[in-house]
Amino acid sequence: MNTLSLPSLQAEYAAVLARGLSLDMSRGKPATPQLDLSDGIQTPLTDFRDKTGFDVRNYGKPDGIEDIRDIFADLLDIPPGDILIGGSSSLNMMYDTVARHMSFGATPTSVPWSKMSGTPKFICPAPGYDRHFAICEAFGIEMVIVGIDDNGPDMDAVESAVADPNVVGMWIVPVYSNPTGCVYSEDTIRRLANLRPANGDFRILCDNAYAVHHLYDADSTPNLHGEAARAGNSEMVYTFFSTSKITYCGGGVAMVASGQGNVAYTRAITARQTICNDKVNQLRHARYLGSAERLREHMTRHADLLRPKFEAVLSVLEGQLAPHGIGKWTRPRGGYFISLDLPHGTAKRTHQLAAAAGVTLTPAGASFPYGVDPCDSNLRIAPSFPTVEENITAAEVLCLCAKIAFAEGHTD
């Protein structure tokens, strides 16, 4: 293993500072060429009727139009009747789902989570998605951290946690998990589907944001919606999906799926919330995407743009960190992130050094509940927005900063 010389690393860093870089690897944003892939969605609608003959420009159809619902159903292998189409943001649908449970409870006869005798708790596999954790924090839901590896969450810990009647929910990202990129194993999905929680209103909020966002051949895992139904647990799972990283970010179409009881209950409450969502955008998407098969083809064009960026970053990590035995990282086959575990106690320092050198990363700790990484080890890398060349530069700076942070810790 090569040794590191702090003075020579610092000299290298000074040279980087002098370059005045400004590179952003902080969020999972598609790059402009990816956005250009969906230009066809601009084709003017001339026939405004959905497949049932309904004029999408007028009020009505709060569940959304069949045209887009049926494509999602086919794509995700979920019965169309289990799906409600929303606005443009699946995160908004997740927030609303938690808000509804807080105010009104999980079923028409349930105690609202905000009125429980104890504090409601959510199981949060970590590292995970900061915006999931922010929703829990907003509503005062206590987060119970469980570990996550290449097979998904630590299921022994999950099965043990659901014995607590105050545990009312769990966040998961089963396909290309944010940020580790892992795809939950068949065994993990089956154990999730067969949970028998002490709290009968326990709900898994399954954020399937990256269901079709493959970088290579499709990785597959059983569909939790279907597995839960087979296990007699269809009301335990809400599945969320959107086209934000398929067509336009924040300008796509979002959906939620669940069992028939949850669908009816959600529909009844959201009827107070809005008359209908944007069906013009739904029809535009349905006409452009065409079918599940054409949507999958469309995703291969995203993959062609993203793959070289992931490979470039991984190659720099391999070349710059591996020889020194510093850190380990995931090699995701889809999704938007690479998760980097640095030597304990060096993630924040690495982030700080990189920021000062003009390379923005998601704040260290952001992937953990309350923003606290107990080991100060994890950084999330988002290679999607910068070009390949910028990714290489940014990754080189990141590696340099990681080496400095490591060397500093060994020269005190």
Place this chain on the structure above:
Amino acid sequence: MNTLSLPSLQAEYAAVLARGLSLDMSRGKPATPQLDLSDGIQTPLTDFRDKTGFDVRNYGKPDGIEDIRDIFADLLDIPPGDILIGGSSSLNMMYDTVARHMSFGATPTSVPWSKMSGTPKFICPAPGYDRHFAICEAFGIEMVIVGIDDNGPDMDAVESAVADPNVVGMWIVPVYSNPTGCVYSEDTIRRLANLRPANGDFRILCDNAYAVHHLYDADSTPNLHGEAARAGNSEMVYTFFSTSKITYCGGGVAMVASGQGNVAYTRAITARQTICNDKVNQLRHARYLGSAERLREHMTRHADLLRPKFEAVLSVLEGQLAPHGIGKWTRPRGGYFISLDLPHGTAKRTHQLAAAAGVTLTPAGASFPYGVDPCDSNLRIAPSFPTVEENITAAEVLCLCAKIAFAEGHTD
């Protein structure tokens, strides 16, 4: 005054039944020719950058883009910085505002409405909008009814009601009120702006849905947002608006405006809810609508389509009911509704007879909190969707049913 013969009215009704009509005057839905007015919104976007150069297809700008915000600001005479752009539904923004106040309180240091020692109460001018009342009902907010006349709500009653510290809010539709069509007088607006409620977190939710929906020359009234600011009450008012009845229903752009404290607080909470709203639709609208002035021109084309329908219905009411001294009705100069007050105790019966004859009206009582019209007198007529000829037929049937209901009550 002409007398009514029940047997001859019944014979007339039997003939109507035989026609097998199917006409809908129940909701304020634009007709297809109105929707066609906005075909230009289909023009493909080729430049996706907003006026600041931001690519609207990507994540970001949770407040919305300046392009549409500035048009709304000019149109409603509200400072741009007081406006947050939302999704497509202003009703959804109203629901969210109430939901936020229930869960988190009116300010960062307030007691959430759901945690108050007493039941939170809203002042509800009635007849009013059923969907406002449904939001109160969903959250268990008690509704305090005040009357409304051509000048707006009974302000003596309002000023007296806000002395109750459990009164936390009030719904208003200041321009072309739903369903009476009245425009609040200057005096009403000034008294609203100068309220000094016992509860410092009292909020007026001002649904300005029909702000520019004139049938004739624009009726004007002072802008409550501005009046409240001048009265040192800028945080007391949330104003909502959308383009649903300007471009596409449920497919337009919605907004909320308030004082700077509320804007900052709303922004902070909604940051947990969504990354951003659909900016592609915002840009599409901004490019198509162009400016406040062009938007006002666009509204004259809606008026040209709507005016003959309102006039046709009013002419039938005048011809069929006035000679018998039955009922009184509003003659709105804008908005979407005519409000008909029938002799007490005959609204439900009239609705039932009309429904059986194939003429659907909003259920009697719907315009009152809890769906209960204490006088069983009011019916809301929505002339927008049927053609002029259909409106005439429907209004004739309605008048016949009203006469039967009246005659029945006088022949027991």
